[in-house]
Amino acid sequence: MRDHGLVFDLSGKVVVITGGGRGIGRGITRAMAKAGANVVVAAREVQPLLDAVAEARGLGVEALHVPTDITRPSEIGALVARTLEVFGGIDCWVNNAGSATTDDIGPLIDLTEKQWDVVVDLNLKWTFFAAQAAARAMTRGGSIINISSRSGSQPNPMTGHYGAAKAGVENLTATMAVEWGHMGIRVNAVAPGVVVTENSVVLDRPSRRRRQLETIPLRRLGTVDDIGALCVYLASDEASWVTGEVIQVHGGSRIPIGLLSYLYHVNERLGWNDL
Numbered sequence: 158m159r160d161h162g163l164v165f166d167l168s169g170k171v172v173v174i175t176g177g178g179r180g181i182g183r184g185i186t187r188a189m190a191k192a193g194a195n196v197v198v199a200a201r202e203v204q205p206l207l208d209a210v211a212e213a214r215g216l217g218v219e220a221l222h223v224p225t226d227i228t229r230p231s232e233i234g235a236l237v238a239r240t241l242e243v244f245g246g247i248d249c250w251v252n253n254a255g256s257a258t259t260d261d262i263g264p265l266i267d268l269t270e271k272q273w274d275v276v277v278d279l280n281l282k283w284t285f286f287a288a289q290a291a292a293r294a295m296t297r298g299g300s301i302i303n304i305s306s307r308s309g310s311q312p313n314p315m316t317g318h319y320g321a322a323k324a325g326v327e328n329l330t331a332t333m334a335v336e337w338g339h340m341g342i343r344v345n346a347v348a349p350g351v352v353v354t355e356n357s358v359v360l361d362r363p364s365r366r367r368r369q370l371e372t373i374p375l376r377r378l379g380t381v382d383d384i385g386a387l388c389v390y391l392a393s394d395e396a397s398w399v400t401g402e403v404i405q406v407h408g409g410s411r412i413p414i415g416l417l418s419y420l421y422h423v424n425e426r427l428g429w430n431d432l
């Protein structure tokens with residue numbers, strides 16, 4: 158332990174972050190490293206991982222990158238094996254890899270099996286099997302953090318299958334917490350609202366950005382550091398009695414903006430907005 162008297166000290170802990178090279182995952186990696194954890198970042202594209210490793214080392218911790226496609230069981234296995242080989246254990250595993258690209262979304266009435274499989278497999282199936290692999294390797298206990306979304310607990314026009322996958326993650330989080338509690342493994346989910354990343358195309362238009370802001374009592378969009386800070390807490394010993402929870406982080410916004418926008422457009426098409 159570092160002798161600086163701070164809480165949330167992760168010195169000596171080993172944290173694996175899937176999708177840790179960019180977006181929210183990069184924010185989580187940075188936050189973990191700032192708190193003193195050694196970090197392992199895993200995703201398909203190598204350069205963002207190298208950048209994350211360089212940043213973490215600059216913060217004074219050890220860092221490792223393992224190119225990984227999380228949808229391939231052999232690569233999940235290799236990620237666990239390499240982490241154990243280099244660091245000798247895993248204290249925290251953050252299941253952050255996930256998304257739904259514009260090619261894979263649309264109204265439920267038109268949704269194809271392929272779109273369903275791509276999104277639900279990445280966000281639900283492989284999140285589960287990555288968590289299972291992590292739990293099997295956590296012989297000294299640990300903390301698993303599943304990155305869900307506010308979409309997991311609200312209607313999501315145009316991304317219904319993504320929301321269903323995240324709802325599944327939240328439900329599995331509760332069961333994992335129960336089944337793995339006696340192994341000293343805590344499992345929690347973090348459900349962010351809108352967080353700005355380099356990929357936030359949905360916020361490109363100023364009108365969309367403004368509409369989002371209007372629903373957020375704290376009057377700003379989320380940052381990757383907001384999510385990183387919560388993950389540091391959940392990885393820390395201070396959270397040692399917290400498990401099975403879904404913690405929402407959204408600046409107080411409880412209004413599903415995607416639903417409102419969708420209904421607005423439907424009403425416009427039906428000529429109801431003039432009523």
Ligand SMILES: NC(=O)c1ccc[n+]([C@@H]2O[C@H](COP(=O)([O-])OP(=O)(O)OC[C@H]3O[C@@H](n4cnc5c(N)ncnc54)[C@H](OP(=O)(O)O)[C@@H]3O)[C@@H](O)[C@H]2O)c1
Nearest residue numbers: 176180181200201202226227253254255306349351352356
């Ligand atoms: N941004 C938001 O507003 C928001 C809100 C709520 C929840 N979330 C959730 O937060 C998490 C991160 O989202 P983000 O906005 O940061 O997304 P992002 O910028 O698109 O990043 C996604 C990350 O996941 C990795 N990834 C994707 N497919 C992968 C695969 N098959 N194997 C390994 N890694 C893979 C990507 O790396 P590679 O492409 O290099 O593999 C990338 O690092 C996701 O679970 C998302 O659902 C985001």
